Amino acid sequence: MGDKRKMRIVYPSSEKVYVFGEVNKIKVGMRRIKQTDTITIDSKGGKIRKKNNPVIVYDTSGPFSDSQVIVENGKGIPRFREEWYLRRKDIIKLDALSSVYCVKPGKNLTQMYYAKRRVITPEMEYVAIRENQQIEDLGLKSYITPDFVRKEIAAGRAIIPSNINHPEAEPMIIGQKFLVKVNTTINNSLPPHMMEEEIEKIAWCCKWGSDTLMDLSTGENMHESRERLIRNCPIPFGTVPLYQALDKVGGSIEDLNWAIYRDTLIEQAEQGVDIFTIHAAILQEHIDQAVLRLNGIVSHGGSILSKWMQMHKEENFLFTHFVEICEIAKTYDVIISIGDGLRPGAVYDANDTAQMAELRVMGKLINIAWKQFVQVMTESSGHLPMNKILDNVKERQYACHNAPLYSYGPMITDAACGYEYIASAIGAAQIAWQGTSLISCVIPERHCIIANKIAAHAADLAKGHPGAQVRDNALSKARFELRRKDAQNLSFDPERAAK
């Protein structure tokens, strides 16, 4: 089939609709799910038909579900956000022939910078429109306004991943006051001839509702693979740059150094990586604390850096160079997601001294990043019993000045082997309700993504997001009236619901 394979997402009884911006020249894609009529019988045996409004839902499927756009595998998807740059005076092309952008000297171009300057960027208006699906049914208008988005970003409570070198990505917002988002992690190192399948996997993750994609791949051809993935990815794309830096020194932890890491950051930022996971908060003094644990240090990044610190008897170089890391991040508006090198690997180790000590360092790093208007979030979780979830969120919010929280899981028991996606969804639903803004599935499989979508939606309902309630009510009504097709079409996986 070659490169010409078309990538198309089709949802049953749905159409792609666009809502246009008022402040900026933007159009925001949404999915409109049609419903059949409710039919009742009157006293004379006649049929009474009553219309059911279509339901408009948040749509992560990007250009793949737009029948007007033909996406051929490997050719890249439209760089629609580039058009917005024409009106910006803060961006330059690094080389007239390339399409790599960076900030103009002396300027700052991050969303946080503009938010604090009281400027509503196209990205802010875009996400405001996206978050407001279907609320007219409830008699509300613009529950989330562009200015509300701006204020949350200015306060550091929300972020919009939008590296200027990833103009293919639709802006989306991560923050406690918005819809809970779902990340999907991809983790493989495919030879170039298998990239097509990998690219199709992106379309497929978008189909089931992934809001962001974290690429944890290692091995050869990392640069080329990533290039093709990003050029076809309509959702923000994240990495752990440490993995590529380690690869550049042949996997020898001892040989890792700041120069190689810095070059890796720049290389990835120029490619368009929207989110860097950086384990800058694990320090020498924490290593001894982790020895007391049942399961020690289980984070891959954390364990690489703790070994590096022990070999060099030096402080974590990501911590000592954090100001410079922020300078690179702000040049392209990359999100810094502060990794949790000390996340607990067992329920027994949850919320322990080591984890809390790292949290306090995260708080300091966030202040450093915010000084340069770099957008930040923090990662955490791992393993956490249900009774410690609320405490964990409160501690993290307090220590990290309410910067958005990103959770892997948490796993609420270690005994769920083979069913980790269920233990993780149980934890994710609760932690998202309590305040986490982004939850993650660790494997890019359909049932895992859908489990997290259910968890996210349940949290949106519990938090009282009106749009979530509209969809739920429509589905309840369809089921009660035995409109089975409508109920299937309104659910997160219509194909499986139909079975």
Place this chain on the structure above:
Amino acid sequence: MGDKRKMRIVYPSSEKVYVFGEVNKIKVGMRRIKQTDTITIDSKGGKIRKKNNPVIVYDTSGPFSDSQVIVENGKGIPRFREEWYLRRKDIIKLDALSSVYCVKPGKNLTQMYYAKRRVITPEMEYVAIRENQQIEDLGLKSYITPDFVRKEIAAGRAIIPSNINHPEAEPMIIGQKFLVKVNTTINNSLPPHMMEEEIEKIAWCCKWGSDTLMDLSTGENMHESRERLIRNCPIPFGTVPLYQALDKVGGSIEDLNWAIYRDTLIEQAEQGVDIFTIHAAILQEHIDQAVLRLNGIVSHGGSILSKWMQMHKEENFLFTHFVEICEIAKTYDVIISIGDGLRPGAVYDANDTAQMAELRVMGKLINIAWKQFVQVMTESSGHLPMNKILDNVKERQYACHNAPLYSYGPMITDAACGYEYIASAIGAAQIAWQGTSLISCVIPERHCIIANKIAAHAADLAKGHPGAQVRDNALSKARFELRRKDAQNLSFDPERAAK
């Protein structure tokens, strides 16, 4: 293969062990999971072996996992509890030739009666031993004593389903202070020649950890089918007697009456049904309240009775005859599980006036039952967003005088079509942590049972049950030390974990 098909449950690296009673002559089956040694390398490159204790876990597999007992499909499993009756002076055989028992005139034989009389029955000691698995690892002894069990039963906060006509069943306890239990619902009406498969399904539910079985089957041969199921069932067995009563009047709701219902109760109690779900708390005055709902009355029992009340313009006959129902229940020590005829069928309807009104009636019925020392629990849930779970449990505990709570789900969103088991497990984990004692899977499928086992175990961890933590810690340690086989064997579904 015919009736001779042997039913045997085998778990990897496990053996059946028995713990003997101190007060009563009883032996309690448990599962002992062996672990391999931890191997580390010392400074000279030599191997150091360190033993890992076997982990003893709660076992629902009954005689099926005892290699000393040969169970042939259809022949019935050992009636081991009958031996205990020899020492009782409160039981008579209804007919010297049959094996149907009932209470001796003038006596009361319920567990609650004995608990209030300060007598520790074999059933109480049995469950006390069962609940204490593996705590010696934590330096604790007898976390749960027989007298603690007795007190909880006397107070009505816990129940032991143990119809004297189901002597095949191993006693187990349902109450907030004990391990969270998992019910499995079976719902089919198979012709007699397919009963073998149905009986195998029981062994299979026990294998994956079902603590009770609710039979919601309807249709022909109900009596015969149930007889064969109960004779092969080592866990408590429940029904909704209304379904059989309705069948006896040819499915015509109007023709339902107390006489037929009463006969059905006696018939089922004599067969050995341990739990009757009785929708006695839905009243005429509630019907109007339910009209305001998005999804009306969705409980099958509730909808049958509301139609009956509307046709007859009379009060629910299960309510008006509740004293007599209790008299039948106490004759055999059947649990009355007060059904929630008004459980919400949509997240939108959760915790509404109708549901709360029914709750208050439940509270009155519980007092009536307790006057006769009948053991009671209450059912509820259905659909409930996460933010209403805690309120729901508190209201139910208050209105129902802390009688044990039994939850179907709850579903924390209506949008999970095709993945109901996940939405239900997310809700079940939370409601069990907050105080529900029995959670249920609505379909007897392996992934659904395991999802509920994970939810129950997560709740046990969150509630701080020491035995649950021992198993979790052993599993964490095995995973950290890369003893993969041990980790698999310690998890809830070793076969799937191995994949």
